[in-house]
Amino acid sequence: MDGIKDRVAIIGMGCSKFGENWDKSADDMIVDSVYEAYEDAGIDPKDIQAAWLGTYVTEWTGQMLSRALKLDYIPVTRVENACATGSDALRNACYAVASGACDIALAVGVEKLKDSGYSGLPDFELFRRQQNTYRTRTYSPPGHFAMMATKYFDRYGLSPEEGKRIIGQIAVKNHHNGALAPKAHFQSEVTLEKVLAAPMVAWPLGLFDCCGVSDGAAAAIVTRADMAKNFRPDPIYLKALQIAVGPYEGYMNPKFDWTHVEETVRAGERAYAEAGIKNPREEISIAEVHDCFTITELVIMEDLKFSERGKAPEDVESGFFTLEGGLPVNTDGGLKCFGHPIGASGLRMMYEVYKQLQGKADKRQVKNPKLGLTHNLGGTPATASVSVIIAGNEKG
Amino acid sequence: MTGIVSYAPYLPLYRLSRAEIGRAWGTGGKGEKAVAAHDEDSLTMAVAAAQACLKKVDTARVDALFFASTTAPYMEKQCAATIAAVLNMPTSTYTCDFGGSLRCGTNALRAAVDAVNAGSARNVLVCIADCRLGMPNGGNEMAFGDGAAAYLIGSEGVVASIDSMYTMSDEIIDVFRSDRERYVKTWEVRFVRDDGHGRVVPQAIRAALEKSGQSLDTFAKVVMYSPDARQLASVTKMLKLDPERVQNTYFNEFGDTGSPQVLISLAAALESASPGDKMLVVSYGNGSDVLTLTATDGIASAKPSRGMDYYLNTKLQVPTYEKYLRWRRIVELEPPATAPLEQPSPVALWRDNKSGLDLHGVKCKVCGTPQYPAQRVCMECGAKDNFEDYSFSDKPAVLATFSHDRLGASIDPPTTVAAVDFEGGGRITIDMTDRDPEEVRIGMPIEMVFRILRYVGGFYTYWWKARPKRD
Numbered sequence: 001m002d003g004i005k006d007r008v009a010i011i012g013m014g015c016s017k018f019g020e021n022w023d024k025s026a027d028d029m030i031v032d033s034v035y036e037a038y039e040d041a042g043i044d045p046k047d048i049q050a051a052w053l054g055t056y057v058t059e060w061t062g063q064m065l066s067r068a069l070k071l072d073y074i075p076v077t078r079v080e081n082a083c084a085t086g087s088d089a090l091r092n093a094c095y096a097v098a099s100g101a102c103d104i105a106l107a108v109g110v111e112k113l114k115d116s117g118y119s120g121l122p123d124f125e126l127f128r129r130q131q132n133t134y135r136t137r138t139y140s141p142p143g144h145f146a147m148m149a150t151k152y153f154d155r156y157g158l159s160p161e162e163g164k165r166i167i168g169q170i171a172v173k174n175h176h177n178g179a180l181a182p183k184a185h186f187q188s189e190v191t192l193e194k195v196l197a198a199p200m201v202a203w204p205l206g207l208f209d210c211c212g213v214s215d216g217a218a219a220a221i222v223t224r225a226d227m228a229k230n231f232r233p234d235p236i237y238l239k240a241l242q243i244a245v246g247p248y249e250g251y252m253n254p255k256f257d258w259t260h261v262e263e264t265v266r267a268g269e270r271a272y273a274e275a276g277i278k279n280p281r282e283e284i285s286i287a288e289v290h291d292c293f294t295i296t297e298l299v300i301m302e303d304l305k306f307s308e309r310g311k312a313p314e315d316v317e318s319g320f321f322t323l324e325g326g327l328p329v330n331t332d333g334g335l336k337c338f339g340h341p342i343g344a345s346g347l348r349m350m351y352e353v354y355k356q357l358q359g360k361a362d363k364r365q366v367k368n369p370k371l372g373l374t375h376n377l378g379g380t381p382a383t384a385s386v387s388v389i390i391a392g393n394e395k396g
Numbered sequence: 397m398t399g400i401v402s403y404a405p406y407l408p409l410y411r412l413s414r415a416e417i418g419r420a421w422g423t424g425g426k427g428e429k430a431v432a433a434h435d436e437d438s439l440t441m442a443v444a445a446a447q448a449c450l451k452k453v454d455t456a457r458v459d460a461l462f463f464a465s466t467t468a469p470y471m472e473k474q475c476a477a478t479i480a481a482v483l484n485m486p487t488s489t490y491t492c493d494f495g496g497s498l499r500c501g502t503n504a505l506r507a508a509v510d511a512v513n514a515g516s517a518r519n520v521l522v523c524i525a526d527c528r529l530g531m532p533n534g535g536n537e538m539a540f541g542d543g544a545a546a547y548l549i550g551s552e553g554v555v556a557s558i559d560s561m562y563t564m565s566d567e568i569i570d571v572f573r574s575d576r577e578r579y580v581k582t583w584e585v586r587f588v589r590d591d592g593h594g595r596v597v598p599q600a601i602r603a604a605l606e607k608s609g610q611s612l613d614t615f616a617k618v619v620m621y622s623p624d625a626r627q628l629a630s631v632t633k634m635l636k637l638d639p640e641r642v643q644n645t646y647f648n649e650f651g652d653t654g655s656p657q658v659l660i661s662l663a664a665a666l667e668s669a670s671p672g673d674k675m676l677v678v679s680y681g682n683g684s685d686v687l688t689l690t691a692t693d694g695i696a697s698a699k700p701s702r703g704m705d706y707y708l709n710t711k712l713q714v715p716t717y718e719k720y721l722r723w724r725r726i727v728e729l730e731p732p733a734t735a736p737l738e739q740p741s742p743v744a745l746w747r748d749n750k751s752g753l754d755l756h757g758v759k760c761k762v763c764g765t766p767q768y769p770a771q772r773v774c775m776e777c778g779a780k781d782n783f784e785d786y787s788f789s790d791k792p793a794v795l796a797t798f799s800h801d802r803l804g805a806s807i808d809p810p811t812t813v814a815a816v817d818f819e820g821g822g823r824i825t826i827d828m829t830d831r832d833p834e835e836v837r838i839g840m841p842i843e844m845v846f847r848i849l850r851y852v853g854g855f856y857t858y859w860w861k862a863r864p865k866r867d
Contacts, residue, residue, distance in 0.1 A: 118731045120803050130769075132736075132744035134850060135752045135859040137826050138811040143801030147813060154838050203800040203810070203833070251825040252767055252818040253775055258797045309835040382815075382825065 009228035012041025018216035018339035029217035054089030082378020086346025087387035111341030178333020185339030214339030218347035250382025285369035288349035404448035427648025526654030541651020562604035598683035739853035740745030
């Protein structure tokens with residue numbers, strides 16, 4: 001099995017402003033992000049030969065993309081894989097190009113959540129359907145991720161106060177980074193004191209431990225690696241495209257320890273193997289990970305082998321994951337600050353990696369990045385669809 | 397001889413102090429009343445009592461199940477059928493609902509005795525439960541409590557024989573609730589006291605004893621339904637009874653629990669009875685049923701593991717009157733800004749009867765791993781369609797992790813979401829109930845209870861929840 005390494009490159013990307021975009025429809029945001037990508041790639045819309053549209057709940061079928069962009073009867077497929085939707089849209093577009101089925105493909109992710117009037121996501125009942133009996137536990141994302149926080153603190157001997165101080169610093173870091181990203185939902189820093197004083201959402205997670213609900217869209221144009229330099233001098237090459245979907249084990253099997261996410265571990269290991277990476281902590285230059293909750297980012301550091309098991313708190317405390325640290329994580333603010341329009345997030349993460357690898361990340365730029373990683377986690381710690389994608393600015 | 401083979405009371409965990417009700421209305425209040433949690437109703441309380449009653453009994457012996465209540469969750473849809481399914485009883489079980497008055501419990505007991513004596517049933521499980529509501533700021537609101545009891549009636553292994561049964565019918569509009577009303581109404585207090593209960597109960601007792609040729613001092617305990625402690629004292633005096641021999645109805649600890657009251661009182665009397673003790677049991681509601689019982693040598697062996705001592709001492713306070721109003725849906729609350737609850741499919745619920753109603757999972761025959769819900773492909777070894785039935789509801793369990801979720805849909809947030817690990821294997825991730833969030837700890841012992849999950853689409857969806865095990 002050869003893998004995807006160095007067979008496909010991204011030659012253009014776009015990203016809309018993320019936030020409570022009251023004045024923008026989903027179609028508006030699709031047009032904004034895709035036309036930025038066309039311009040970035042220097043191509044004409046007619047050059048797109050196939051497209052993948054990632055959206056979680058906004059609309060069904062790929063027709064939405066054709067309608068908004070007036071695509072000329074090309075193949076368009078809607079992709080959904082919970083919060084990994086955007087990454088899966090990119091994965092599908094890349095596989096199409098790598099297979100030789102087409103040469104230039106478009107991947108778009110979009111979500112319009114703020115028309116609902118809800119606090120929180122509109123999918124709470126979806127997760128409770130249980131074969132239409134609804135015989136399952138109450139669901140909210142904070143509630144289920146908080147179960148991981150409770151167990152993590154307990155396992156590693158952290159009092160709730162100590163634990164909250166550790167994860168609170170992740171919120172502070174991401175707000176600091178997001179304040180440097182003009183397209184981010186939130187543009188303000190936040191202090192640790194404010195994080196710790198925030199009202200409880202799902203014990204032990206408070207308001208600032210939880211990412212909000214946002215609208216947004218992002219897009220990528222991909223082509224064969226051997227054609228990429230026809231479009232631009234600095235294409236970004238895909239090194240690994242991996243997804244792991246778990247069989248619902250965490251909820252049913254006492255073996256699951258609630259202090260890691262198995263899908264992240266598996267997708268990460270396969271991605272590192274595909275990309276030829278032996279020491280992620282040393283070799284990954286920047287990572288965009290799924291900080292739906294602060295505890296999630298903490299555990300991801302261990303699951304992706306950036307930190308040893310149980311040692312992520314030390315790395316958080318030492319600033320290892322800050323912009324100035326050894327492995328900057330969520331340099332654009334992450335889900336917490338940039339926002340989380342579900343279908344778009346995977347592609348927004350790649351947008352930041354892409355810009356960083358091209359040296360275009362402005363005030364957030366990290367020094368000489370070589371390899372960037374994106375990670376999405378759709379679901380809960382107990383069962384999820386996780387994507388890990390690795391990209392680099394050089395072949396080899 | 398026919399009589400009681402096994403018995404158990406059930407009181408909900410929560411108590412609402414009458415002083416707290418009085419605080420809301422600017423009045424006073426003495427004692428407290430038992431309050432069903434927001435996920436309990438007469439059916440779930442009857443299940444709890446039945447499970448306790450059947451703890452030491454082989455369920456295969458039971459061939460009839462009677463449910464008695466004036467507050468059944470359905471006017472049309474049999475509750476006894478649901479309870480029988482929860483208890484995993486066969487479809488040949490004779491299931492029957494009783495109602496109509498506060499003597500529906502003794503109505504059911506009498507029918508059970510008659511069935512056993514006639515040979516149409518070997519063992520009848522009688523479950524009685526009530527969850528009555530009094531209107532806010534009224535006397536009934538102060539007085540009423542929620543509770544249940546279950547009795548197994550048979551002719552083998554009898555611990556208290558039922559020796560005689562007398563009945564009297566009486567047409568009166570004293571305590572009533574029509575099909576158009578949510579709240580029980582009562583006519584003028586003195587009429588209800590003196591011309592209802594106070595007239596009928598002594599009359600029925602005298603007639604019953606005349607018929608059976610016994611005198612009142614035959615009885616070690618006289619167990620009477622009474623709407624409150626004062627009326628109990630009044631009838632005690634009327635009958636010239638020694639108050640020591642009159643069973644406490646726990647009005648200040650549980651309240652007037654309605655139909656199950658006299659049977660909860662009887663459970664208290666039975667648990668302290670000696671072999672040979674006689675008991676007089678008197679219900680009231682448009683007449684009276686009077687039963688005479690004799691405790692046998694086996695009476696002590698039938699003492700339930702959770703008796704009066706447990707129920708008097710194991711309790712949590714409903715913190716405020718407003719919370720009671722919320723639980724009982726007496727006030728309409730602003731709905732949260734989240735997606736509304738969806739309607740389960742009765743087809744799907746019917747498919748899930750075995751697994752969901754009974755908390756039955758499967759155990760893989762190849763690798764021995766228990767799993768819930770029932771699977772076709774083993775989560776551990778991948779074997780397909782190679783399982784045996786496995787019950788989870790009776791297994792000891794511990795709490796693996798939890799959160800108190802303020803965002804997830806609930807009538808009374810926060811909801812405690814729990815991962816529960818079972819002795820022998822298997823995990824179920826499920827809501828917790830009957831808990832103070834402050835007391836919840838990883839590793840605490842857990843028991844599973846049958847509760848209302850949701851009410852959407854005009855029907856109740858029942859399932860299970862976890863709660864701290866307190867004994």
